[in-house]
Amino acid sequence: MTELPDPDRFAHVTDWVFDLDNTLYPHHSNLFSQVDVRMTAYVSELLRLPREEARALQKELYQKYGTTLKGLMTLHGIDPDDFLAKVHDIDYSWLVPDPVLGTAIHQLPGRKFIFTNGDRGHAERAARQLGILDYFDAIFDIVAAGLTPKPARQTYEKFTEQYAVTGANAVMFEDLARNLIEPKALGMTTVLVVPRNFEPTFSEIWESDPAYDDAVDFVTDDLAGFLGAITAGATGEPR
The missing domain is CATH 3.40.50.1000 (HAD superfamily/HAD-like)
Structure with a gap:
């Protein structure tokens, strides 16, 4: 190309x-798709939102704060270590x-x-x-x-x-x-x-x-x- x-x-x-x-x-x-799915699940569980609403919020946070993590820390004071461990629990094969x-x-x-x-x-x-x-x-x-x-x-x-x-x-x-x-x-x-x-x-x-x-x-x-x-x-x- x-x-x-x-x-x-x-x-x-x-x-x-x-x-x-x-x-x-x-x-x-497509590895990052696994991380993406886990971030949506994290937002959904944290805020008790349906998956589609959680996903929309996740993308909004990403656009505004640079990462979903930064947005959740700023707005909800989450534990970054917990977030990082959960969203990176993926299949590297x-x-x-x-x-x-x-x-x-x-x-x-x-x-x-x-x-x-x-x-x-x-x-x-x-x-x-x-x-x-x-x-x-x-x-x-x-x-x-x-x-x-x-x-x-x-x-x-x-x-x-x-x-x-x-x-x-x-x-x-x-x-x-x-x-x-x-x-x-x-x-x-x-x-x-x-x-x-x-x-x-x-x-x-x-x-x-x-x-x-x-x-x-x-x-x-x-x-x-x-x-x-x-x-x-x-x-x-x-x-």
Whole structure:
């Protein structure tokens, strides 16, 4: 779908930052649908609402607060640990190990990070199932962010300060363009990861965010291929 990147555009990168859900694993795996269903159930049980009303409220909270968790904490003072444990109690076998992606990440020069609005346990289990966990230097999760989710600027600043990441030397990969606004403002190169052939199987999770297109430097529907093209070019291998 997308053209391979010019490796020269990434020659300056020393820090590679990846979102997790629907970025490191493909949209068509549908894994996040399990989390979505559990969030709806949590809202339904908490507020004693029928499923459809709970789902509508869940989406409203997501849009207003960045995550359902942040909205429930703000309005209802819920225990975030309880919420995170329940919504991430899912079947990770839906993810197919991806050795090609693992090799591509391993070969990147510099540090690699997972930067997620989920919690560390979820990130570790998903990355382990994909076979890529060992290639990352650190995971920056919603707890490390002080429970303030992307796209809040303070969350990106907390991440860059904690790991001494300089925006001009970093690239961020995300499936939501709105989450690339702040990285772009901080000087990072930005890559939007879209569904294969731009046809998501779980359409409610995919948001194209056309209003944020200026925040996107590159677009790809093949993360492993995109990374592989960068490292192949950097080593002079034929692409």
